Amino acid sequence: MASTSLTLIVRPRGKPIRGLPEEIVIDPKDSVAGLYKKIAASSKSSIHRLKITKGSDGSAIPISGVLTIEQTGLRNKSTIDVKDLGPQIAWRTVFIVEYLGPLLFHPLLYYFRPIIYKTSEAPSELQTLSLILISLHFIKREYETLFVHRFSLATMPARNIFKNSAHYWLFAGLNIAYWTYAPSAPTAQWPNPLIKYAGIVLFIVGELGNFSTHLTLRNLRRPGSTDRGVPDGASFKLVTCPNYMFETIAWVGIWMVNWSLSTAVFLVLAVVQMSLWARKKEMKYRKEFGDRYKRKRFFIFPGVY
Template identity: 65%
Template sequence: MTSNIITLSVKPRGKPIKGLPEEIEIAQGGSSAELYQALSSKSRFPLHRLRITKGIDGSYILNSKDITIDHTGLREQSVIYVKDLGPQIVWRTAFIIEYIGPLLIHPLVYFLRPYIYNTNEPPSELQTLSLILITVHFLKRELETLFVHRFSLATMPIFNIFKNSFHYWALAGVNIAYWIYAPSSPAARPSNPAITYPAVALYITSQACSFSTHLTLRNLRSPGSTKRGIPTGFGFGLVTCPNYLFETLAWVAIWLVTWSLSTGVLLLTAVVQMALWAKKKEIKYRKDFPGKYRKKRYSMIPGLF
């Protein structure tokens, strides 16, 4: 691999970045992460607010220790564009904020039932079970965020946290909690063991399978690396994103316990969003690993999509 020093022409894209140099020297054998770091140091601008694209075709240059400058196709006097992505937030922090909403809201509404609904009726078995299932679900997500997940990108735009939090705090939190813990909720009725027991079994199985797929995805990437791999093993031979499949099944189980329209709305919204993500992931696998990746007919739910 060549380690020649080349000079790149640097141009801003969009809002000007004060201190951004017009040119920068970099070793062809160096990594794209070194290019990001050099531009950040010279401009004294936060590293994770920078996005670099190639002038020749506008393709994105990933901030990675595993990608060399030579591999990106940049050569002497190649033009690169540098964009300010705006204020950023760490992905792990964003996930923690998103999931903490329903994790706090559900117990709060459950234990404040007498004051919220002006009732002295104790919660039903199904309402208590709903609280347990939903709380465990989001507690699992928080723990996976802290100890399992490895992220390909370090940060996301800080404004996205408000959009994402609406889904979790409003739809999964307030909207579901208010309706399922109400005295008039379908979950306030006596449970039907023929439905409840299979639903709980489906929930436990789905959560265990979900955890297994998350471990598989974690092991594809070593700590600090952004290098991608092809996931294999349990579930991945069936669909592109079995983690989304098991997430869907877990919420189907919760819906069968709560029998609430609000839970159904969240389930439908989540399925549509995950289906879009899964389709994009399938396309990306085919693009990044031509000849190596075994194409899937279904990206998320076998027989459907």
């Protein structure tokens, strides 16, 4: 019986990869993940450190346990290019490190106010409330990272952890904390009960809505799989990324409690970044799911954007 195996021509893309075979034989019914494992075994590397693209058009071949070699369009004697992405770090680890910054800076500046600001005044009600809300937000983030999120990509380049962490450590951590707990900060003043309680309500609504959305997204992806289903649910009928909508609501609530310009700056930066991500996500959903996906007009804010 004639063999149905395919022989693929393998070329390094960029710098040479030690142990990379010139050819690899694989069954067309095998998964793409199997192809990655074979090449990784030959080069004694992690599959997450490798990126495989078609030699014909340069399109990426994603790591997938569902997609088969045959479905990628590769045929006998097709050429694939393999790139070494360099040292990698798990996305879960990246998120844990990112969110750790604010969880360190806020208690530090709150409890060491007498030394940092050279004051004998006790923290105000709003300063204490700001510490509680911001800490709860990032504790929730850490919990979701450990027990809720399922990542489409297992790793990222290790060097990027510094760039990714800077946003949270500097803007959400040090910058917000320094100006929130200062004796001259708006949070040091007597609170307006109406604004304070409105901010708390928005914070609670935003955090619960965000958590609920993350649970929905989690259930769209099977454990151990990078494939996902079509997002659905009440909030997903309004916008592409309701998790970003609720994230914004929660931070508006925090800002209404502390009225700090530093919080407003972080909120604006976050909304701009989430807007870019949401638009990109909408385009990706349209391409990935086709007619199964109901296109959204608004990405984050109903009636606005």
